[in-house]
Amino acid sequence: MSLEQFKNRNVGVQSYKTLDVGTPPKTGMEKFTQVVKRSVKGELFVGLGVVMKRMLEALFKNDMHTVKYPFEKMPISPRYRAIHEMLRLLESGNYRCIGCGLCEKICISNCISMETRYDENQRKEVSEYTINFGRCIFCGYCAEVCPELAIVHGQRYETASEQRAGFSLFEDMLTPIDQLNLQQEFDGFGAVSPNADDNIKQTPLAY
């Protein structure tokens, strides 16, 4: 592209397409005929008919677009990044978090803080885990980096609060043990893609 094309200020004569809106009337007689045509044509009644049809559909076919928001909610995309959730293992009911600390490391707003220790089985256990939602920017890195799909983004988007600093504890985000059967497998942000198995390549060591 040469400089000439940028310097051309005469827009509209290049590759633009104009709609065919007819020619505006010039003489008095043309104006008069246009007015008469438009008056007699009944275009206004088409508009009336459209809204009446909408009203009848709304009344008798219940074709409403209103969502009574606090009582009804629209389904949101599974990729939506709202308040975090901590998932459990479906088999044992134990929490999935292995205390690796990757989410704490990757968090770019430093809102995740965790403390871990070894339990009696020499297994990592989470003793303290908080997320400061006043700082969290819901970037989703924690869910993406988590190797165990333990921390994920949920669907709870109503996060208005009276204070800027709103901490959430591990237990608050953890799936309640009695609702384990209701736990949805996370297929949203950072989740394994459906064709994950096909993408796995054997490492050279296996040859």
Added chain:
Amino acid sequence: METTLIENLPEVGAVGVIIKAVLILAVISAIAGFGTFIERKVLAFMQRRLGPMHVGPYGLLQIAADGIKLFTKEDIIPQNANKFIFMVAPVITAATAFIALSSVPVFPDFTIPSWIPLLGDTFVPSIASDLNIGILFVLGMMAAGLYGPLLAGMSQANKWGIIGAARTAVQFLSYEVVTGLSILAPIMLVGSLSFVEFNNYQAGGISNWLIWQQPLAFVLFLIAGFAETNRTPFDLLEHEAEVVSGYATEYSGMRWGMFFIGEYANMITVSVIASVVFLGGYDVVGVYGWLFIIAKIAFFFFLMLWVRAAWPHVRPDQLMWLCWKVLMPLAVVNVLITAIVMMV
């Protein structure tokens, strides 16, 4: 006929007139309030919304909530406003609207049944005050109503108010001409300005309605009526997108509410005039005349809401063009043709 009435039945006296006036005031205020609910619902359905739903069943008590809000709001008067005129302007709108309603007929003449205490056997004529110049009086009152928006807009020391007031003067004065001229042709046919005469002229079925003789006058009157009542294709006085709220910009609380009630009362008045003058009034099919006129008035009221949902605004210059270059000549031609036909 009058003598027999006076001999047989007790006439409605001064007390009766006062009772009727209070009744009209109460009923029309209530209907105007209910009209806002209907308007919101109809517009909502036409836009596939639900409208008010939460106060009472289907939002029916929304009127009460709005009324409480309007009555208890602080009465704010701007600092630089002309206080007296600012306070009096809404009263003009509401008062003229209700005075106009005092001389339009709504029901046929009837006699209160004798089993009702105190008022039994009283003969009630159809209008609170049956003036022999009824139409002139009503049109005059509606024309006087222009002082409400005009003074309100000019007194409130607000630029949008001034624009609204200017538009009031331009629009209402222009469309008075069309209203008067369009209704002149039916007046010539009937030969009277009394609404009762109009009603009697069209007695005897749908084929006698004046709309068949004067279709053009009917359309012109309807268009002018929309402009006179400040309804949507012509609601330039308070067009939000252009002039914030026009003449009502600085108003709040009950003073704004009076403008509102006045507007809805005017809508009812125009509906009644259109029903009585062009659509045969209350005397269609014998006993159920009162039901039919209510249906007609309701239809015109609904038409105003319907049009509001469907049609866009016009520009002020289009409004003036329509009034002076289209409607007024058509009205004059209509009057001329009517006169020639009557002469021949």
